[in-house]
Amino acid sequence: MTVVTAERITTADQAVRIATELAEVFAAGAAERDLSRRLPHEELDQLSASGLLAITVPAEFGGADLPPSVVAEVVRILAAADPNIAQVPHSHFVYLNLLRLAGTRALQRDYFGKVLAGARIANAQSERGGATVADISTVLRPIGETGASDAERQHVASSRIVGGSTARRFVVEGTKYYCTGSLFADVLAVLTRLDDPQGISGLEPGEYVAFVPALEPGVRIVDDWDALGQRTTGSGTVEFAGVTVGPEQLVARAAAVNAPTGYGAFAQLLHAAIDAGIARGALEAAAEFVRTRSRPWFEAEVTHAVDDPLVVQRFGELAVAVAAAESTLIVAGAAVDAAVRAVAQDADPSVSGDSDGAQASIAVATAKILADRAANEVSAAIFEVGGTRSAAAEHRLDHFWRNARTHTLHDPVRWKYQHIGRAVLHNRPPPLHGVI
Structure with a gap:
């Protein structure tokens, strides 16, 4: 486990203040880390030690239980400084939310306690082999007298089992890609598909998230992420070969995703926060460059580039784009807060959370569109205004x-526009699939 002594954050103001302080530190080396692909191990230890990674832990388990809007603001602040660092805990917060919505009390107590002590959770979710990203081939197979191969039996025999039969244990097999934060993780949240045609597990068919220690035998984390951007997020490949888990490590995903719990809206809100942060960071970098290094175009007949009326005009346009992204992020955060409150106040989210959940998803889709647009426009315009x-x-x-x-x-x-348009024209709520 990550070896840090984590602070305890208790208020939103404290969380924002600490995020701002860390952002100033992270910004100083962001460009150099990106250029050389130096993974931010030390910076992420600082993030863990700050207590920010535990701000969503429910109060009953000793956490601050801060709402999604505050988490989004923390992520936005960090992303303006270094979007790589800001993206690493995205899955951490999403899977803590899954635990809150669908985990057993025992699992909640265990992992919320680990996170309060500084542990980090990363995703092992996406795959490449299916027809779409929604096709999951990583299997969760029960191991019993009729269901185990010789290799699986041998692995179970050598794993840490405390007495009893292996009939209720499972094996995880598969390969995951784009596993953001996996190189820094203590725990991997592995999206699996239950493979139990004989029904010996007693579990309902469907998708399950298995919480697996990153150092568990059979887990192989590969540092092979080579994208053109977000280079230091640790988003490589993770292989699972005969990894054994118990039922106490499993969470059925359907309870969170197939009901209007705000699960998908929360996850998307944090993505929008990252993009809004990139837009703000790019705008500030562009302004600083033009103020200190750019020369004016001769036809402007001014001494300094900052006085070129066309440059001033362009900065005004870019500032509006960033402000719009940040403003809709605030609105979306409030909508997700309302959806979360509605679910918390009623044991059946399909009754109380339906309208709030739909409104939250539409608000977040709107914020995501504007943040996407601002991040790409402003970051490209740096060169336009900088010369x-x-x-x-x-x-x-x-x-x-x-x-x-x-x-x-x-x-x-483009699919966000579709869901917004259908809501306006047909009064149709967005789908419940966790990505809106």
Whole structure:
């Protein structure tokens, strides 16, 4: 487990203040880390030690239980400084939310306690082999007298089992890609499909998330992430070969995803926060470059580039784009807060959370569209307003665009427009699939 002594954050103001302080530290080396692909191990230990990774732990388990809007603001602040660091805990917060919504009391007590002590959770979710990203081939197979191969039996025999039969234990087999944060993780949240045709497990068919220690035998984390941006997020491949888990490590995903719990809206809100942060960071970097390094175009007949009326105009346009992204992020955060409160106040989210959940998803879709647009536009416009000098490699301004372009590929905004349009024209709520 991550060896840190984690602080305890108790209020939203404290969380925002600490995020702002850390952002100043992280910003100083962001471009250099990106250029050399130096993984931010030390910085993430600082993040763990700050207590920020535990701000969503429910109060009954000793956490601050801060709402999604505060988490989004923390992520936005960090992303303006270094979007790589900001993206690493995205899955951490999402899977803590899954635990809150669908985990057993024992599992909640265990993992919330680990997170309060500084542990980090990363995702092992996406695959490449299916027809779409929604096709999951990683299997969760019960091991019993009729269901185990010789290799699986041998692995079970050598694993840490405390007495009893192996009939209620499972094996995880498969390969995951784009596993953001896996190189820094203590625990991997592995999305699996139950393979139990004989029904010996007693579990309902469907998808399950298995919480697996990153150092568990059979887990292989590969540092092979080579994208053009978000280069230090540790988003490599993870292989699972005969990894054994118990039922106490499993969470059925359906309880969170197939009901209007706000699960998908919360996850998407944090993605929007990352993009809004990139846009703000790019705008500030562009302004600083023009103030200190750019020369004015001769036809402007001014002494300084900042006085060129066309440059001033462009900065006004870019500032509006960033402000719009940040404003809709605030609105979306409030909507997700309301959806979470509705679910918390009623044991059946399908009764109380339906309207709030739909509104939250539409609000987040709107924020995601504007944040995507602002991040890509402003990060590209750095060179437009900065002039030829801004393209010099020594200034490393390209990392804003590369990070924006890479992160905004996560899920297509063209489908956000579709769901918004259907809500307006047909009063149709968005689908419950966890990605809106």
